[in-house]
Amino acid sequence: MTELTYTTQFKIVPTKPFNFDATFYKPDHFTTDDHVYETGVRWQTNRWNGVPLGLKYESVGNVSLKVTVFSGKKLDTVFIDTLKEEIIYRYNLNLDLTEFYTLGKKNIKLAKGIDYLYGMRPGHPSSLYEYLIIGIILQNAAVYRSIAMFRALLTTYGEELLFDGKKLLCLWKIGTLNNVSEEELRALKVGYRAKSIKRIDEEFAQGKIDELSLRKEDTETQKKTLISLYGVGPATVWYLLFDVFHRWEVFDHISPWEQKLYSHLFLNKESATVEELLKYINQFGKYKHLAVHYLWEEVWWRRKNGEVFQWLEKEIRA
């Protein structure tokens, strides 16, 4: 266990309107043991330039954000400045929602979602490497199993950090799995995914992918690069484009299980065709996936706040 005793603080003022809770907590995200959330606060482990950190995000009246960085050693200014930029990027704290809201409010259903989650940003705590690990354990498994795999991996190869009275696990450093055999990974019940996880780790360790420069490429290049990674197919690419590369307009992939969920979500019925669903979502133009994010998160937040959606319970098998 590593105790993180150094602290650095800074403030971020996001664009308005800002909703801390809906931005820093997504009830449908399944990862465990690497974060704790309570109203107005999120503790999150993370690595920046390979350095394990404890991050504490606090809402200051839903107007600004207080960030406390816990580290094992003193951090220099460049490190902190780039970390701050990265946080702004990952949680989309500079996103201007005006245009999307104007468009979205023309649709009664989405208007309700926007109202409920007013100021919410899309966003994800993970780097591309970390998200790829998550994406791979999502494949061909229901939620409870993905959780089990994530927990097993994190417990075995992650690093235990103690900060601000919280004991949380931090995902391993790129290259860690180099000395781990495929058999050893399989023992954690990740199955055939062991091979993909190892190969992704290897490719990143060799520096074949540079996340920051890939962000600057166009969508097609990003798609091509991602799908070339072993174990990454269309479904995983689609998640990555939204959560890691912030492509709000890409919404062209609906898998059978999502088809059922979106039928309820968009059209309040049991089973709509993929064409029907895509047609519905096309009205949101360059904000297609962002619109879905609002509709989707609305249901999850309502569920968290006590409302019951039978169709959701049936499908998620958490």
Place this chain on the structure above:
DNA sequence: CATCAGGGCCCTG
């Protein structure tokens, strides 16, 4: 008990 079908992807033919 055995068999099967997944919240994909790779590989083969």
Place this chain on the structure above:
DNA sequence: CAGGGCCCTGAT
């Protein structure tokens, strides 16, 4: 470009 196989696990 269609379809079999894959780790596991719960459902039947």
